[in-house]
Amino acid sequence: MWRFLQEMPAKGDDWAADAVTLLEQKCGRELQSLWRLKLTDSEAPALSGWLASGEAKVTALLRNPDDRDQQLPAVCLLVVRDDEALLLPDEHFVARHGDELLFAGDASALRSLSTTALLDATAEYVLYNRHIPSSWVWRRLTQKRALAAAGR
Numbered sequence: 001m002w003r004f005l006q007e008m009p010a011k012g013d014d015w016a017a018d019a020v021t022l023l024e025q026k027c028g029r030e031l032q033s034l035w036r037l038k039l040t041d042s043e044a045p046a047l048s049g050w051l052a053s054g055e056a057k058v059t060a061l062l063r064n065p066d067d068r069d070q071q072l073p074a075v076c077l078l079v080v081r082d083d084e085a086l087l088l089p090d091e092h093f094v095a096r097h098g099d100e101l102l103f104a105g106d107a108s109a110l111r112s113l114s115t116t117a118l119l120d121a122t123a124e125y126v127l128y129n130r131h132i133p134s135s136w137v138w139r140r141l142t143q144k145r146a147l148a149a150a151g152r
Contacts, residue, residue, distance in 0.1 A: 001034055001102060003078060003080060003085050003102075004077050004078045004085075004087060004102055007078075007085050007087055008087065011087065019087075019088055022075060022088070023075055023104060026071070026073055026074065026075045026105070027073050027074065027075060027104060027105050027106060027109075028073065028106070031104055031105075032105070032106040032107055033104070033105055033106060033107050033109070033110045034077075034102065034103070034104050035102075035103055035110050035113075036100060036101060036102050036103070037100070037101045037103065037113065037114075037117060038098075038099075038100045038101075039051055039095055039096070039097055039098060039099045039100070039101065040097065040098060041097075043117065044117035044118070045117075045118065046116065046117055046118055046119055046120045046122065046123035047061075047116075047117055047123060047127075048097070050123065050127050051095060051096060051097045052097070054094065055094065056094055056095040056096070057091065057092065057093065057094055057095070058076050058079070058089055058093050058094075058095050058101065059076075059091045059093075060126070060127055061076075061095075061113060061116060061117075061126070061127075062074055062076070062109075062113070063116075063126045063127075064112060064126075065112050065115055065116055065122045065125060065126050066112075068125060068126050068129060072105060072108075072109040072112055072113065073105050073106050073108070073109050074103050074104065074105025074106070074109035074110075074113065075088070075103065075104050075105065076088070076089055076101055076102070076103055077102045077103065077104050078101070078102040079093065079095070079099050079100070079101055079102075080099070080100040080101075080102075081096065081098070081099050081100075082098075120132065
């Protein structure tokens with residue numbers, strides 16, 4: 001947050017007014033939570049393949065894990081990459097492994113984004129609209145069904 005506050009004055013009053021409007025549109029009039037997410041294998045293991053694809057748009061992370069057609073009530077305020085800061089990245093910004101992101105939003109968005117970063121099944125749905133089994137039992141049943149279909 002400190003980095004965001006340091007960089008913001010150089011953007012000017014018009015930029016700040018647009019930023020406030022964006023936050024109000026996406027998150028409401030009362031900001032509940034600020035959090036960071038570092039895109040590393042330890043903090044976001046479910047995102048490794050997505051980041052390696054070169055097509056990892058930050059806006060895709062902000063899809064709702066319950067309905068990916070809905071956006072989470074959150075905004076990416078800042079991306080820090082190699083000590084460079086980018087405030088309010090646009091919808092075309094592509095994230096890379098090691099980026100550190102600062103988000104603002106409500107508590108439900110924080111929980112949802114954390115789930116997407118940590119759980120493969122959630123990330124597959126949010127990022128690719130693919131449903132994969134998330135429990136050991138369902139994975140085993142799916143494997144048995146696939147083997148049976150293959151004639152084994």
